[in-house]
Amino acid sequence: MWNTFILSPMVNVLIWIYNLIFNNFGLAIIVFTILIRLITYPLTAQQVKGQAKMQEMQSSKKMEELKKKYKDDKQKFQEEQVKLYQEMGINPLGSCLPLIIQFPIMIGLYQSISLAMASAPIQLLNLSRDLYNFIPASVLIPLNSTFLWMNLGLPETASPNAIMIPFTNFALPIMTIIVVLTTFLQSKLMTPTAQPGDQGAQMSKMMNLYMPILMGWISYTLASGLALYFVVSNILAIAQYAYMGKVNWKNILPKNLLPAKKKK
Amino acid sequence: MKSKKIYLLITLAFFSILITACTSGAYASTSWHGLTADSEAVYLSAGAQVYKIDLNNGTEMWRYPEKANVKGFYANPILTSDGQLLVPSYDNKLYSLDPSSGREKWSFPSSNEDGGSSNRLIASPLVANEMIYQPSSDNFIYALDMDGRQVWKMETEGPLWAQPVTSPDCGCVYVASMDHTVYSFNASTGDQLWRSPELGGALVGSPAVSPEGLLYVGTFAKELIALDATNGSIIWRYATEDWVWSGPVLADDVLYFGDLSGFFYALNTSDQSLVWRIQPQNSILDKPVILEDNIYLTTEGDTLFIINKSDGKIVDSRVIGGLIYSSPVISGETVLIAPTAQAKTDPLLYALNLDGSQKWTPFTPAK
Numbered sequence: 001m002w003n004t005f006i007l008s009p010m011v012n013v014l015i016w017i018y019n020l021i022f023n024n025f026g027l028a029i030i031v032f033t034i035l036i037r038l039i040t041y042p043l044t045a046q047q048v049k050g051q052a053k054m055q056e057m058q059s060s061k062k063m064e065e066l067k068k069k070y071k072d073d074k075q076k077f078q079e080e081q082v083k084l085y086q087e088m089g090i091n092p093l094g095s096c097l098p099l100i101i102q103f104p105i106m107i108g109l110y111q112s113i114s115l116a117m118a119s120a121p122i123q124l125l126n127l128s129r130d131l132y133n134f135i136p137a138s139v140l141i142p143l144n145s146t147f148l149w150m151n152l153g154l155p156e157t158a159s160p161n162a163i164m165i166p167f168t169n170f171a172l173p174i175m176t177i178i179v180v181l182t183t184f185l186q187s188k189l190m191t192p193t194a195q196p197g198d199q200g201a202q203m204s205k206m207m208n209l210y211m212p213i214l215m216g217w218i219s220y221t222l223a224s225g226l227a228l229y230f231v232v233s234n235i236l237a238i239a240q241y242a243y244m245g246k247v248n249w250k251n252i253l254p255k256n257l258l259p260a261k262k263k264k
Numbered sequence: 265m266k267s268k269k270i271y272l273l274i275t276l277a278f279f280s281i282l283i284t285a286c287t288s289g290a291y292a293s294t295s296w297h298g299l300t301a302d303s304e305a306v307y308l309s310a311g312a313q314v315y316k317i318d319l320n321n322g323t324e325m326w327r328y329p330e331k332a333n334v335k336g337f338y339a340n341p342i343l344t345s346d347g348q349l350l351v352p353s354y355d356n357k358l359y360s361l362d363p364s365s366g367r368e369k370w371s372f373p374s375s376n377e378d379g380g381s382s383n384r385l386i387a388s389p390l391v392a393n394e395m396i397y398q399p400s401s402d403n404f405i406y407a408l409d410m411d412g413r414q415v416w417k418m419e420t421e422g423p424l425w426a427q428p429v430t431s432p433d434c435g436c437v438y439v440a441s442m443d444h445t446v447y448s449f450n451a452s453t454g455d456q457l458w459r460s461p462e463l464g465g466a467l468v469g470s471p472a473v474s475p476e477g478l479l480y481v482g483t484f485a486k487e488l489i490a491l492d493a494t495n496g497s498i499i500w501r502y503a504t505e506d507w508v509w510s511g512p513v514l515a516d517d518v519l520y521f522g523d524l525s526g527f528f529y530a531l532n533t534s535d536q537s538l539v540w541r542i543q544p545q546n547s548i549l550d551k552p553v554i555l556e557d558n559i560y561l562t563t564e565g566d567t568l569f570i571i572n573k574s575d576g577k578i579v580d581s582r583v584i585g586g587l588i589y590s591s592p593v594i595s596g597e598t599v600l601i602a603p604t605a606q607a608k609t610d611p612l613l614y615a616l617n618l619d620g621s622q623k624w625t626p627f628t629p630a631k
Contacts, residue, residue: 119383119401120295120386121296125524125564137484138486141442141465141484142423142442142466160382
């Protein structure tokens with residue numbers, strides 16, 4: 001089921017793109033990520049709208065009233081909150097859905113990269129069975145897995161051309177660092193300005209801290225092709241948010257660099 | 265608020281485990297086990313460890329390393345005439361072990377030495393003329409002396425997954441590469457003698473060499489190709505149903521080989537006529553073993569087939585279990601089969617008599 005509907009289509013699209021653009025797997029991952037981002041754009045837009053509505057609701061008078069009214073009865077408060085969601089046409093899961101969809105894509109992509117790179121016999125055997133007829137497999141295999149300093153099928157630090165830290169035997173995890181930075185930047189830029197007393201802001205703060213660490217760890221330990229996907233995906237996410245006018249520069253720029261508010 | 269933090273941490277930890285669990289499988293799946301035997305013992309490369317097993321009763325004599333690690337041993341180990349057991353590893357190193365004790369004699373590169381392969385060693389080395397020729401996934405072939413010191417190395421344009429071969433008096437090493445070509449290198453200096461034309465698909469099986477000076481190779485372009493061993497030019501091509509993974513075995517002017525669709529061919533080399541063709545079970549990924557009038561064949565199924573060499577009729581078959589990707593090995597009157605275990609408790613090695621009956625209890629390593 002997973003192989004038929006997720007893994008096989010993904011690996012075939014990846015290799016089809018690879019065949020189209022100079023037999024370069026790094027470029028194939030970049031183009032593939034752009035495609036994924038374009039396909040999931042409606043979900044992203046829905047997530048942004050959902051977040052905005054959520055924020056609107058959190059700061060609404062009705063919500064304040066509910067908080068005051070049911071401050072000693074959490075269960076009743078939750079029931080009333082659900083009613084308020086319905087009244088305002090908010091789906092509380094709506095803003096989580098794109099995130100949830102990211103996980104199977106991420107897992108599928110990782111497996112696709114591993115499978116396509118086929119750096120061991122069983123992987124190559126599996127690949128031979130997953131390829132569709134229109135892929136000229138015998139011509140393309142083995143795929144060129146080198147991109148910049150990385151072997152995309154291996155962790156960055158295990159790549160033969162990894163950049164070494166001078167006078168040591170340790171490879172510099174450049175891509176991991178870029179993943180951490182772009183994930184941090186993305187989280188910061190996409191977090192709405194916190195309202196006073198907003199409990200969600202605390203959660204966001206923690207997410208901004210933990211997500212880059214989690215993504216960094218995954219990038220450091222798994223195939224570097226996945227790290228490339230994270231970097232491109234993060235940059236595209238920021239670009240999509242900027243296009244929708246939802247990037248929150250206040251979270252990263254010093255106050256004196258922000259445009260002054262117009263006095264009414 | 266504190267409980268929310270804990271909830272968030274648990275959620276993140278859960279997703280990290282989920283991602284690692286879902287992805288590590290693809291990364292960990294690697295290869296099938298390697299096997300070799302002499303008249304007294306079997307040497308089994310079973311991923312995390314190499315085992316020496318008594319050929320007569322199936323008891324473990326030693327294991328290397330003592331504690332399982334992530335080196336990854338999969339290629340067939342090679343016994344040399346000067347008393348070494350050579351085992352290539354997925355940690356990019358070639359290890360020389362003492363076959364009697366299992367102690368490490370040397371590794372290439374040694375722990376305090378730079379250089380060596382920068383990628384996995386998937387194929388077994390060739391030992392000839394007191395030299396070791398180790399192909400690597402980093403596209404290089406490394407020529408070493410018998411103490412593991414590098415003499416030369418030469419680069420091809422693709423990973424090397426096939427054991428090199430040689431022929432008497434050619435003074436050369438034939439190397440099949442995944443770059444879709446075959447190379448001939450001078451065995452002493454490494455100078456390239458010739459490179460075949462583009463063959464249309466990757467080569468991962470060892471070529472067979474005929475006394476008449478022909479090289480036979482199977483390719484992923486669904487072909488079995490005969491090359492002139494003196495200059496690499498193509499003499500003839502034979503179309504198969506599917507990718508030919510392993511190289512062929514040559515016996516009495518007939519080539520025996522299989523493809524990924526599970527077809528097993530007997531092909532006459534003189535006129536490329538098909539002597540017979542059968543489809544016993546699943547994909548065929550390694551060479552058959554020929555013993556007198558019989559062929560011992562394993563496929564990516566769970567069964568050993570004994571086939572009559574002259575007409576291709578299946579004389580006998582034995583269900584072994586697991587997935588059998590690699591060739592059987594015959595030592596004396598014992599047929600050894602190393603299936604790829606599907607569970608940790610599955611046996612790693614089966615020993616049968618030539619008639620297919622069980623010789624000793626299948627070998628499962630003690631914890």
